[in-house]
Amino acid sequence: MKLDFLKYLLREWKISLVLICVIGSLILIAPNPLSKGVVVTSITSTSPLLGKLQVGEAMTWANEKDINSPEDLLGFENFTGTFRFMHSGKLDLVYLDEPGLGISVVKKPVSNIQFGMDLIGGTRVLLKPKGVVSDVVIQQITSILETRINVFGLKEVTFQPIKDFSGNSYIQVEMAGGSREDMENLLAKEGKFEGKIERIVSLKNNTGSFLLNGKTYSLRIDNNNTYIGDISLIGNQTVKIDNIDVQNYNTTNDTAVIMLTAFTGIDIQSVCLQNQPGICTNQIIKSGNGWEFHFQVFITQKGAERFANLTKDMSAIADPSSGTKYLDGKIYLFLDDNLVTSLSIAADLKGKAYTTPAITGFRTTRDDALKEQLTLEGILQSGSLPVSLEITRVDQISPALGEEFINATLLSALVAALAVSVILFIRYRSFKILIPNLLWSFFEIVLTLGAATLIRWTIDLSSIAGIIAAIGQGTNDQVMIIDEVMEGGTGEENKIFTIKERLKRAFFIVVGSAVVIMMSVVPMIFIGIGVMKGFAITTLLGTFIGAILTRPAFSLVAQKVLEGRVEKKLEKKIESDASKKIVEPEKVKGEIIKKEWNKLLDMASKELYNRPFNELAAEERAEVKKVLFETEEKETKH
């Protein structure tokens, strides 16, 4: 009997199609809850593992320890010595002379479903360029930001240009790692770089003089304003003197400090991203009670010549403690008008084309020093942005919260399924109805996830809400289909409408509600630059799959499952009647038929002779019976 049932299911192409699609979806999703190891998402340019390990590789083991989560690797953050590790099935080793692996990893995914950052943790930033910008500018900005992110060491970062209703352009950046502060420092910085050399002018009676390009310029302070010749330097405004940008920096009673621009962002040819002895330096060293980073930048010939011009008029002074000779003015490096580094200039650089100034900085922890170094490297390497960016939206989710969301969602889905089962069981009191119901809901989840994987849609929280909405609608439709098949829902039982016609009507309702749902969520794709896009997409997918694929198949299953249920109901009624009257069931059945027959006889006699059957004469009774038999025969032929 069970085999027959299965055979029936497989014979129906609609059901087979659903099963094939479910299997196909499972293959697409490829669930593998037992997967081991972590996947490398990024390697910084200073990582000791650089060159040994690739982004996207799996790491499963390190120094006798199984690595199954990012936390497992965290134990090696302060490790120095020989670090042996297993990656993609190969054993490799590297000697760590200072702590820090410089890689970031995520847990190896258990399936092909891509989860959004609100489920795995991460940062999403929405950047708005100031003013109206063209698509070309957006592309330019994106490639600059990509350079910064790459230098910083974050990989697997997605950039997405977005436009809203009113034509405003945005760039959305999403990444698994990276903190909010990192993003603000790295992405929203315009990246305007300037290298300036100071001139310290000693004042006497508020006047003094300095040398520039071999010429002497007079400087005087009047009413807190600085004048160079007749040109006034108001505030920190920049003025051009002999083709050199000059800026007032700091004035005291006996000195005035002015800044002369030597380099700007366009003078940076490249940044030393990796320490190459003899070529360029890039390092972090312990210094006092903190860490100092140090990396060189390469300046163009033009910039270097400007440096030579500005330094040739300077004089050398000796550092009293070490005796080393320096020029009487430092070079200051500014980023977005903020001072980053100030360096003393060695005396032997005077008047020389200096092409490799170094950027240095000091932080109390190695991590902070590295972060700052990478941020500066990224910004200097990428150059400045064509327009400044404003961070208009930041979402940051800790990985722990994301994981909790996944677990809690799974738990609540299970509880929801259980609660729905209880309701369905209370209503139908039959496992034969309940099981296909739950099975079909499960199929719909698998199919929707499969479709999402197929179109490479990222499943985020709102997508999950959409799947839930679609499944809810699916359960509703199943209830309606069952009721249509079982009861007709119309009170006229199964006389006038055949099951086929009733199902046709059920499908009008199923398809109708599905279309209304799809129509109502479509506009959501465009709201809030796609924040709820996931919700709309999965609701659409789920509802569509339900209406064209799973529910037609479900109706066939429902028909088969409910076959004979209506008849059984009648039989049960007769049985209970019989037990009440304490008569043989067969006899009761006969009685009922007799009663029905008598009713029909009465109806026919009233139609023909306008009198009840028992008042008719014998020949009249015969005539009535004849007519009845004839119509009965006709009906059966039909």
Next chain:
Amino acid sequence: MNYKAMALVPMIVLIISAVYLLFLAENKQIALDIDFKGGTQIFAESDKAIDANALKGVLKQYDADVRVARSITNYAIFIDFDPSIKPESVLSTLQQNNYDFKSYSVQTIGPVLGSSFFNQALIVLAFSFLLMAITIFIMFRNPMPSIFMILTVIADLTETVVFMQIIGIKLSIATFAALLLLIGAAVGDNVMFTTRLLKSNPKDYGTIIKKTFKTGITMFGTVQVAFASLLLISGSAVITQIAAISIIGGTLDLMNSWALNLGLLMLYIKRKIK
């Protein structure tokens, strides 16, 4: 059955809600979440009981708005404050006062972006509604029952928004999405009984209504218990909000569908028969 009285009660509720909503809108008193007005929100979870007022006291210097929601497994804490305040400093203040939330999310939305989202949301609502109305007209090709159904959706939306405002659920993108879904989900049972009543023959209305209601109440029950489990367990702000709106909207829809829409539809059918 007295269909006039049946339709009258939900009609009065609708009118009161509409007037109240208009009043709120006129006075710009509709509570909007940071999605629509801009701001920073920290969402955190804790398995210890958190007192909203005590937390608010700790964060007094930031003028933060604190809400605590309880689920079966833990407490969800929402902290809203001005976008100009650095979330890091709020988080460190929390830490200093022994509120150490291991799992949290921080969301910042600029005020300009927020208000632009809100305008977009209104346009989207208009489109959703229009598409829904067109679909219903095409499906039934019968103006009156279609109008009744659309009126039901209007009633569902208005009353749900008013209810949200009263119990303090702010309008956010997530709750807004739930409202849009309500447009689609709410018409399900209406489509069912309208189809059955208009397309069935012979018209034993009492039985049809009885049996359809049995189906409708089963659907209502399954959807409500499913959303209730999500509401109580899921712990995510997005899903919790969507579940809450769906439960409120679903319950109001039960009244609007089976009293307002059905009442009007029966009055219409009875008049047509005469």
